[in-house]
Amino acid sequence: MNSLPLPTLYSLQHCPYAMRARLGLLMAEKKVMLKAVVTKNKPEEMLAISPKGTVPVLIIEGLDEGALEAGSEVKNESAENAKQPKIIDESLDIMLWALNINDPDDLLLSQTPDALPIMLELIKYNDKVFKPLLEQYKDAKRYHKDTEAELRQQCEGFIQDLELRLSQHQYLMGDSLSLLDFALLPFVRQFARVDRHWYLQSPYPLLRQWLKNHLDSPLFSRVMKKFPLYLETGEAYPFG
Template identity: 45%
Template sequence: MNTLYSFRRCPYAMRARMALRYSGVAVDIVEVSLRAKPAEMLALSSKGTVPVLNADGQVIDESLSIMRWALAQNDPQDWLLKDDSAGQAQIDTLIEENDQVFKVHLNRYKYAERYPEQPMEVYRAEGEVFLRKLDGLLAGRDYLLAGHPSLADVALMPFVRQFAHVDREWFGQTPYGRLQVWLQRFLESALFIGVMQK
């Protein structure tokens, strides 16, 4: 049996759960208390961060690697854009920008009191650069890179959600109407609702 050590509200764990559910891989999900991490999880991965997947003895402790492993098992809607090499390169570029740059701005915006060097609005404006880019990619289509979800959409969505939820009123008044619709479509999807059940 495959076991996923997860934390419900962690965006990295969210995207891993979404890919596993989408691919139809049977997995036993263990909800981890970040204050009391289970010894079994720490024995598998000394990093001590979620998600960690034990796939029949193969340990995968990076969310993106878990997503790619799941899609290698089954990818019915072609999230990997397997016949589109330019699209595949765009997937990699977007995820890297999200994980390496946007995530830093998100953390500083969400926990601005920990970063008193700048006002919260400065961190928000830095993160907004990425929101503007994503909104532009949605011109003329429902998803970032194709007419259907790709790995990029699902890998980025939990982080955009977190950014939007710091100040929902502000996000609702931004000019990023396409991004707002894109996010709402995911939030109302059976896939997302399914992985967020307690």
């Protein structure tokens, strides 16, 4: 019996959404073949599969275990289409797909029924509210706009909420790691890098330590491993 090919992941090294997907895959111990891309030169095959043109994009060949767990972003879900590849092109859905197959650290907090909806709501807020504000803050800093401080303060509402959570327990949802910690990590990292001097003096010592612990971990080094570009080599590389 022939085994199914490994899923293929199109990824951009420093994109926070792609980082989120890679974190989920590593925590689920799910191996994929990674094709590294850059924003300005995306493979035509990737654009044909996912026309919105953003990373990450995960392609699952055949009826892979758990492939139907990721929700609305999985295409061709029915059993009669089992031979068609499944496409997941949202970072959170890639995390959920992988962790629904294997979650050795119980990042989905399966013993606490109301935990997952809370985490998903906070991740939604991060993606829909905090991330756009963060982009405006980054832009204001880059171009020395006089709105920089105001935009940073708007971002701080979410940052303050995370600091409060960390004042109550070691991680964002409790005293063990969760989906929420890894889903938000790349975006807090971005926030910290906009104005490093301000961040190091900011009133968020618990968040600083939380972020430092993640960035210093062997896991994060694996997440940020650099691969040759797919369009230059034509090669995909094992990841996870």
